Amino acid sequence: EAQVTQNPRYLITVTGKKLTVTCSQNMNHEYMSWYRQDPGLGLRQIYYSMNVEVTDKGDVPEGYKVSRKEKRNFPLILESPSPNQTSLYFCASSTPALNTGELFFGEGSRLTVL
Amino acid sequence: AQTVTQSQPEMSVQEAETVTLSCTYDTSESDYYLFWYKQPPSRQMILVIRQEAYKQQNATENRFSVNFQKAAKSFSLKISDSQLGDAAMYFCAYKGRNSGYALNFGKGTSLLVTP
Numbered sequence: 001e002a003q004v005t006q007n008p009r010y011l012i013t014v015t016g017k018k019l020t021v022t023c024s025q026n027m028n029h030e031y032m033s034w035y036r037q038d039p040g041l042g043l044r045q046i047y048y049s050m051n052v053e054v055t056d057k058g059d060v061p062e063g064y065k066v067s068r069k070e071k072r073n074f075p076l077i078l079e080s081p082s083p084n085q086t087s088l089y090f091c092a093s094s095t096p097a098l099n100t101g102e103l104f105f106g107e108g109s110r111l112t113v114l
Numbered sequence: 115a116q117t118v119t120q121s122q123p124e125m126s127v128q129e130a131e132t133v134t135l136s137c138t139y140d141t142s143e144s145d146y147y148l149f150w151y152k153q154p155p156s157r158q159m160i161l162v163i164r165q166e167a168y169k170q171q172n173a174t175e176n177r178f179s180v181n182f183q184k185a186a187k188s189f190s191l192k193i194s195d196s197q198l199g200d201a202a203m204y205f206c207a208y209k210g211r212n213s214g215y216a217l218n219f220g221k222g223t224s225l226l227v228t229p
Contacts, residue, residue, distance in 0.1 A: 041221060042222055101147035
């Protein structure tokens, strides 16, 4: 089954404790990205990657890091989480081969930073 | 930057009735995609319908249809014969055809379906 898989789905952590949210897709998509969703703000892009070893900032990159060492994986790293990073996070992927502009989303990761 | 505006934070519809969710966008591009995504309580983002700007015909998917008014930069979603399972947050999104893969999302409309 074609899918984007995120882990963990739920996480409660404390300020300053480094954490990583993993994302993996099995569709051989070149493009991957991370969004955060906050009430009243919709979804905002954090980082994206056009291909292996190619990453760039989105609209809200502060406090986050990413890496793209393999085509299928795109982890989101919070080096020193703060309460304002409490949010719902989505990983998404796509490919130009589709020519539809559609993004395929993971199931979301609910992060709470105390 | 392109902006997407959903002016209705919440909407309510009775089962079997029809409801229209509004979306407007701002862009200087001539070719782009527009989307409606549904987010039920499970939080999964589900593509409901997609419209390509160069196509004049409004997209339709079963009970879901859009009213795409390119000159007015309007992209409303009509849900016919509403069902309880339609209750969700609905997001309108924009993507320029030649401007990468990022989607610009509206803030969402929460749809309540009453029996």
